[in-house]
Each structure stands twice: as C-alpha cells, then as structure tokens.
Amino acid sequence: MINFSKEQLYIVTGASSGIGEATAILLNELGASVVAVARNIERLNKMKSKCKYPENMHIEVKDLTQDIENLPNYVKSLKDKYSKFSGMAYCAGITDVTPLKVLDYKTMDDVFKIDYYAPIFMMKGLTDKRNIVQDNASIVLVASSSGVGAKRGMTAYCGAKAALINSAKCISKEFIPLIRVNTVSPTDIDTPMTQEETIKSFINERLDKYPFGIGEPMDVANMIVYLLSKEAKYISGQNYVIDAGNIL
Numbered sequence: 001m002i003n004f005s006k007e008q009l010y011i012v013t014g015a016s017s018g019i020g021e022a023t024a025i026l027l028n029e030l031g032a033s034v035v036a037v038a039r040n041i042e043r044l045n046k047m048k049s050k051c052k053y054p055e056n057m058h059i060e061v062k063d064l065t066q067d068i069e070n071l072p073n074y075v076k077s078l079k080d081k082y083s084k085f086s087g088m089a090y091c092a093g094i095t096d097v098t099p100l101k102v103l104d105y106k107t108m109d110d111v112f113k114i115d116y117y118a119p120i121f122m123m124k125g126l127t128d129k130r131n132i133v134q135d136n137a138s139i140v141l142v143a144s145s146s147g148v149g150a151k152r153g154m155t156a157y158c159g160a161k162a163a164l165i166n167s168a169k170c171i172s173k174e175f176i177p178l179i180r181v182n183t184v185s186p187t188d189i190d191t192p193m194t195q196e197e198t199i200k201s202f203i204n205e206r207l208d209k210y211p212f213g214i215g216e217p218m219d220v221a222n223m224i225v226y227l228l229s230k231e232a233k234y235i236s237g238q239n240y241v242i243d244a245g246n247i248l
C-alpha cells in the first residue's frame with residue numbers, strides 16, 4: 001500500500017486547481033508534507049481546507065514564469081524555509097489552440113515559459129544535492145498526450161509538451177540512480193482548463209472516442225503519487241500516457 005511519512009516533503013506546482021490540486025490533496029492524505037505552489041491564494045487556501053492534514057500543507061504563492069532563470073534559487077529558498085525535498089509533482093500549465101496562420105511569438109513564448117522552461121529550471125533546483133534527499137527522490141512532470149501525438153491547431157502546446165517529455169528522459173539519465181524522473185501524459189481531463197470554451201468544443205468533437213468518458217483529476221493524481229512513492233523505485237525515464245485506451 002502506498003504511504004508516505006510527514007518527513008517526506010514534495011513541491012506540487014499547479015496545486016490551486018485540477019490535477020495539481022488533486023495530487024496535493026492525495027499526497028497529504030497519504031501522509032506526505034507538501035509545499036503547494038500557484039499564483040491564486042484563494043484557490044490555494046480552498047485546496048488546503050479540503051486536506052486531511054492541513055498542518056502538513058504549506059502554501060506558497062508564486063508566478064513560475066517570472067524570472068525563470070532564478071527558479072533554482074527559488075527552490076533553494078523553499079528548502080531553507082522547510083527542509084530538503086523528496087521530490088516534485090510539476091502540474092502547473094496552460095494550454096493553447098492557435099492555428100499557425102495566426103500564431104505569434106508571444107503566444108508561443110507564453111506556452112513554452114510555463115509548460116517547458118519553468119519545469120526545466122525547477123528541476124535544475126531540485127536536482128541540486130543540497131536541496132533533495134538521497135533516498136528515493138522522485139520528480140514527476142505532467143506533460144500531455146498532445147506531446148506524443150499531434151493535434152490540429154496546437155503547434156505551441158504540442159511542441160512544449162513533446163520537448164518536456166524528451167528533456168525529462170535526458171535529465172533522468174543524468175541523475176540515475178539518485179533521482180527518478182518520469183512524465184505522465186493525460187488526454188482530456190475534467191478540470192478548469194478543459195472548461196474553457198475553445199477547448200470544450202475541441203473535446204466535444206471527439207467525445208465518442210473516449211470509451212470511459214472524460215477523465216477525472218484523480219485518474220492522473222493516482223499515477224503521479226505512485227511514481228513519487230517508493231513502490232515505483234525501479235521506474236525512471238518513462239512517459240505514461242493516461243488516455244483510457246484511446247491511443248491517440
């Protein structure tokens with residue numbers, strides 16, 4: 001059975017909503033301590049109010065796209081404030097549907113900042129031996145099935161997620177056997193992200209392709225938490241597609 005001790009401390013980004021919120025709450029319920037990072041304090045506090053052990057849920061308000069190059073120092077500051085980390089679930093992200101005809105540099109840059117550059121520089125901080133424990137440390141990043149398959153009109157998002165999946169594999173090779181690094185790649189999950197009108201109509205067009213319907217945040221959180229746990233101690237450098245068998 002998967003469980004954690006409160007000495008095991010994980011950063012969960014995107015903890016104010018959707019998959020990150022579900023992951024933070026589940027980790028907390030299973031006994032781990034969490035540093036929950038996002039921009040919206042009200043939503044972070046709401047998430048904390050749902051926790052089984054609120055005393056082990058620490059809120060940190062941060063825009064991860066501000067001063068990305070300095071994120072390793074941000075991780076160090078969190079380590080100094082709390083303690084060494086056992087790992088991270090990077091669940092922050094934005095999506096984007098912009099046909100190439102109207103795709104501009106800013107849109108591309110906005111997507112890459114939070115979906116690619118920020119997770120890489122957070123990992124740069126986390127993989128510093130001074131910030132991470134030496135026993136079963138694990139990092140899980142939420143990529144997307146869009147990073148494995150291609151979707152019409154999603155050049156920026158598919159590109160950023162594909163880049164993240166492969167870079168995570170590179171990083172896993174650098175840090176074996178000290179730190180495990182894996183990505184999970186869900187398809188459409190029912191979160192505030194997929195409530196946005198363009199995305200919603202995009203999903204509605206292919207609803208018949210999902211044998212189990214749209215996924216729930218917990219369907220992804222369960223996999224993330226498994227990969228963080230010691231039960232997954234033999235798994236690194238992998239990308240797990242979570243799409244109810246609807247193979248792209």
Ligand SMILES: NC(=O)c1ccc[n+]([C@@H]2O[C@H](COP(=O)([O-])OP(=O)(O)OC[C@H]3O[C@@H](n4cnc5c(N)ncnc54)[C@H](OP(=O)(O)O)[C@@H]3O)[C@@H](O)[C@H]2O)c1
Pocket residue numbers: 013014015016017018019020037038039040041043062063064065091092093094095114142143144145185186187188189190191192193194
């Ligand atoms: N939902 C899906 O169908 C689906 C499918 C495949 C992959 N994914 C991926 O799963 C991850 C989570 O998505 P979700 O569906 O849970 O979305 P969501 O409900 O919209 O949550 C996104 C989270 O990212 C945080 N965030 C966004 N920009 C940020 C920034 N600049 N700095 C710090 N935090 C930021 C948001 O927090 P604040 O707004 O409070 O900052 C929020 O907590 C994303 O990477 C997404 O690409 C989702």
